[in-house]
Amino acid sequence: MKTHFIAIGGSAMHNLAIALKDKGYQVTGSDDAIFEPSKSRLEKKGILPEEMGWFPEKITSDIDAVILGMHAHQDNPELARAKELGLKIYSYPEFLYEQSKDKTRVVIAGSHGKTTITSMILHVLNFHQKEVDFMVGAQLEGFDCMVKLSQDNDFMVLEGDEYLSSPIDLRSKFLLYQPNIALLSGIAWDHINVFKTFDDYIEQFRKFVASITAGGVLVYNEEDAEVVKVVEAAENYFRKIPYKTPEYEIVNGKVHLKTEMGDVPLSVFGAHNLLNLEGARHICHTLGIMDEDFYEAIMSFKGASKRFEKVEREDKGTLYKDFAHAPSKVKAAVKAFNEQFKKDKKYGFLELHTYSSLNPVFLEQYDHAMDGLDEAIVFYSEDALKIKRMEPISPEFIKEKFKNENLRVFTNAEELHAYWDLLDKTQGVFLMMSSGNFGGLDLTK
Known part of the structure; x- marks a missing residue:
């Protein structure tokens, strides 16, 4: 069976592409950007696109299935060509x-x-x-x-x-x-x-x-x-x-x-x-x-990647990263962290990274989400708001919605990193909650 992936580099899409390659299917794909670990894993299997971009000429009438990723847009030129040829187009779950x-x-x-x-x-x-x-x-x-x-x-x-x-x-x-x-x-x-x-x-x-x-x-x-x-x-x-x-x-x-x-x-x-x-x-x-x-x-289950995943630090400090970003996930993660480390000084960092988490209406759901931590820090990028074409959000507004007057709020990655560098990571325990990377923060150092 011959398959072609439009937006092959996604975390789910590249895994499916590899699975089909392992099953014996003929697999090709395209994307406008592919990052690690997807890039290395696709390259190892021989299905990494030779160059980035969309190429309608890749879409030929002998393709049995075109698999369309969420990262692609409705006006994608490869998608248009697939429709023109009357090919069967599947979503990932389909x-x-x-x-x-x-x-x-x-x-x-x-x-x-x-x-x-x-x-x-x-x-x-x-x-x-x-x-x-x-x-x-x-x-x-x-x-x-x-x-x-x-x-x-x-x-x-x-x-x-x-x-x-x-x-x-x-x-x-x-x-x-x-x-x-x-x-x-x-x-x-x-x-x-x-x-x-x-x-x-x-x-x-x-x-x-x-x-x-x-x-x-x-x-x-x-x-x-x-x-x-x-x-x-x-x-x-x-x-x-x-x-x-x-x-x-x-x-x-x-x-x-x-x-x-x-x-x-x-x-x-x-x-x-x-x-x-x-x-x-x-x-x-x-x-x-x-x-x-x-x-x-x-007994031997240590958790899924980025779900209360312990980070091995050079200084042997105790740090966990968690994918938590939605309010219910943040509240559950903070509650568990507070319970597990009752006697330690607890630092909790949250990055508001997604469209949902930065939406003023959705922010109402974060009330008391960071309570119980000795130091609670929220970071979001003012530049990200501009890119997402969203209205500015003030630190005071964030504190009000979290109902936490002691909350530290950073809107600039450099200032966050400067604060991070001053902390002794061997004193206390750290919980880093984000679906992003805190503006490029290296959690191992």
């Missing part, structure tokens, strides 16, 4: 469904926790050498590629994202998967640039639950009121399995899960991660993994 429509599809969805839960499931299955196809949005230890597609595996585990499928397909990605088994971890308003009201956002999850196949299974977080409302209002037939935060205690800085089989020591921490773990346990149970085997495997 193509994944085509690859898995004859398998049992397990879809992990929710505003937060879905990457970690998916990673936990894959870690357990990999530990016990249970082969499944999969797609997850973060790098996981022990996996070379975060997409796997095979002819023989009976199951496919998919991280289900509610964001849009492609520039020409404005459905939420997870609506294309039609899960046989699903998990819903939580609902908290996100992607405000696309879903203008909270109800519009919730509607995507109503549709997701409605898309579960007849007689399927839904594992859901019963501690989330919005999730419970969506599940109770569903009219289609499926089996419902609720879950909640399990009992645990922290002994000498290490989390121990309380189970019927005794205490299970973990490498992750935070109540939200233990809630994620419980959801993963239920999903693994539906896949034939007994609790004893689940706990044996989960």
Whole structure:
């Protein structure tokens, strides 16, 4: 099969391209910019474009599938050529469904926790050498590629994202998967640039639950009121399995899960991660993994990339980076950090980086998000606001919305870096929350 990727360099797209190459497909692609690690990984597989840019001449009538990434625009010249030739154009999730429509599809969805839960499931299955196809949005230890597609595996585990499928397909990605088994971890308003009201956002999850196949299974977080409302209002037939935060205690800085089989020591921490773990346990149970085997495997799970990921620093200081940027994610991360490091001086840095997080309406959701930290710092770039064509936001406005008078606010990367350089990283513990990089801050030094 001959496939062509428009915007091949994306974190999800390049993984799919590599998976198809490994499957024996003929793969080509284009992009206007490709960064690491995508660049090296595509080059290693021999599918890195020779030059950057869009080339309509690459689109030929013998291509079986054109896969369109969200990074491309509607007026992309390669897309126009593909339409002209009448080629089959797939969004990323649409193509994944085509690859898995004859398998049992397990879809992990929710505003937060879905990457970690998916990673936990894959870690357990990999530990016990249970082969499944999969797609997850973060790098996981022990996996070379975060997409796997095979002819023989009976199951496919998919991280289900509610964001849009492609520039020409404005459905939420997870609506294309039609899960046989699903998990819903939580609902908290996100992607405000696309879903203008909270109800519009919730509607995507109503549709997701409605898309579960007849007689399927839904594992859901019963501690989330919005999730419970969506599940109770569903009219289609499926089996419902609720879950909640399990009992645990922290002994000498290490989390121990309380189970019927005794205490299970973990490498992750935070109540939200233990809630994620419980959801993963239920999903693994539906896949034939007994609790004893689940706990044996989960003890060695260290987390997904950028999810409470410990950074190895030259000075041996204690620093974690976390992908948290939406309000619910920030609140959960800060709460877990405060609980884990009660006796230490705690520094929390948050970068407001995305369209949503910089939206004045959305900023209302950050109230008290940084409470409990000894030093709370928020950074956003005034230049980024200009590039995004957004109105200026004052530091005073940020402090007001966070309801934290002691908040330090930086709008200039150089000033932030100067403050960072003055801190002794061996004194205290540091939590760095961002989907960006704090204006190029090197967290290892």
